[in-house]
Amino acid sequence: xxxxxxxxxxxxxxxxxxxxxxxxxxxxxxxxxxxxxxxxxxxxxxxxxxxxxxxxxxxxxxxxxxxxxxxxxxxxxxxxxxxxxxxxxxxxxxxxxxxxxxxxxxxxxxxxxxxxxxxxxxxxxxxxxxxxxxxxxxxxxxxxxxxxxxxxxxxxxxxxxxxxxxxxxxxxxxxxxxxxxxxxxxxxxxxxxxxxxxxxxxxxxxxxxxxxxxxxxxxxxxxxxxxxxxxxxxxxxxxxxxxxxxxxxxxxxxxxxxxxxxxxxxxxxxxxxxxxxxxxxxxxxxxxxxx
Ligand code: PXL
Numbered sequence: 001x002x003x004x005x006x007x008x009x010x011x012x013x014x015x016x017x018x019x020x021x022x023x024x025x026x027x028x029x030x031x032x033x034x035x036x037x038x039x040x041x042x043x044x045x046x047x048x049x050x051x052x053x054x055x056x057x058x059x060x061x062x063x064x065x066x067x068x069x070x071x072x073x074x075x076x077x078x079x080x081x082x083x084x085x086x087x088x089x090x091x092x093x094x095x096x097x098x099x100x101x102x103x104x105x106x107x108x109x110x111x112x113x114x115x116x117x118x119x120x121x122x123x124x125x126x127x128x129x130x131x132x133x134x135x136x137x138x139x140x141x142x143x144x145x146x147x148x149x150x151x152x153x154x155x156x157x158x159x160x161x162x163x164x165x166x167x168x169x170x171x172x173x174x175x176x177x178x179x180x181x182x183x184x185x186x187x188x189x190x191x192x193x194x195x196x197x198x199x200x201x202x203x204x205x206x207x208x209x210x211x212x213x214x215x216x217x218x219x220x221x222x223x224x225x226x227x228x229x230x231x232x233x234x235x236x237x238x239x240x241x242x243x244x245x246x247x248x249x250x251x252x253x254x255x256x257x258x259x260x261x262x263x264x265x266x267x268x269x270x271x272x273x274x275x276x277x278x279x280x281x282x283x284x285x286x287x288x289x290x291x
Contacts, residue, residue: 134175
């Protein structure tokens, strides 16, 4: 049977240089067979790790942008939100999520890395994101964002499996249906960990430690995860796909002389993401069922 592409409202910034946010989200979702409709939260000449950037915050523009979509009566298969540029954007996104009742909601609370907020990120964003998490089918913080959301101290001390499960529980307690934490230092090595409401243990997706740290890898991970869920993967399969692709892109980029700030060299790998979505849709425990 021929079916239309799944649709994703992709709420993120547009950074012209330094692959991250929409310049990662759009190609990845397209390569996975989904139509990504961008909701740009800000336009930046380059991401915030560059110095001297030009930034245009689109907070005041978003209500009219989304009101037009509302007037068109658009219903998305998924809403994927990442970089929000102001506390008011969190409120605008909350209303949009509530209006998209049937959509799969993947919320990546993009706020910081290495224990600190990104340059220019308002300090009130963690509490705003905490409220948004209650609306999530999946939340995907990194270790810094986990600490910001929970108010715990940022620590890279190796965790036991029981500690990992407690971290995920803390996110589920905020109301998310499932949670993924990326790049968690476990006693057994680095891993992406995940849990659904009702699970007793954390799922663990280990990966080999690579001695490189590129911006935009969290966006890459969450994009592949969203695409895989829409293709019909369960949470475990989607975390596996996102982990494998992100590691592969990082490993490839490490062989190149590209400066770290330009992000991972993912374009030549995009064809690997194509898969037969129709076949996978049958095995789906996380994406909302079609009605
Ligand atoms: O990759 C996360 C991200 C998204 N958007 C902007 C950023 C960053 C990380 O630095 O600066 C603007």
